[in-house]
Amino acid sequence: MLIHRYRFPLHPRPFKVPLVIAVTFTVVCFFIVGLSLYSDPWNTGRSCVLTLTGVPVYYVTIKRYRLPRRLRRIFDYCSKQLQILLEVAQQEVKTY
Known part of the structure; x- marks a missing residue:
């Protein structure tokens, strides 16, 4: 802060x-x-x-512009699936 x-x-x-x-x-x-x-x-x-040990994970997943494209796509896919599984992504359509 x-x-x-x-x-x-x-x-x-x-x-x-x-x-x-x-x-x-x-x-x-x-x-x-x-x-x-x-x-x-x-x-x-x-x-x-x-x-x-979370520092390297942060740099690999957040600062991923230095990674090869294939590895970035894998991280993006895993990130999206975890967001769906843990319900951290906002809904695209309001259901209420």
Whole structure:
């Protein structure tokens, strides 16, 4: 939120949060992660590594303009099927 507010100051927002609350929340989150790393580094480190495994998946699926066309078509197909299965895509025709 802080980065978004800095990079796009003129974008409309549905609601605004005071800067003090955003900074306090960020500091508290870093404090909690740091304290967890200090008290139980093995389990917290494994959890952080597991979370960071999503970064390559993000770049392969979202930043896919560098991929070959065939692989992009496969990702598009899988994405469309998952959206239909999990009902995250908006309906084309209103049924209500």
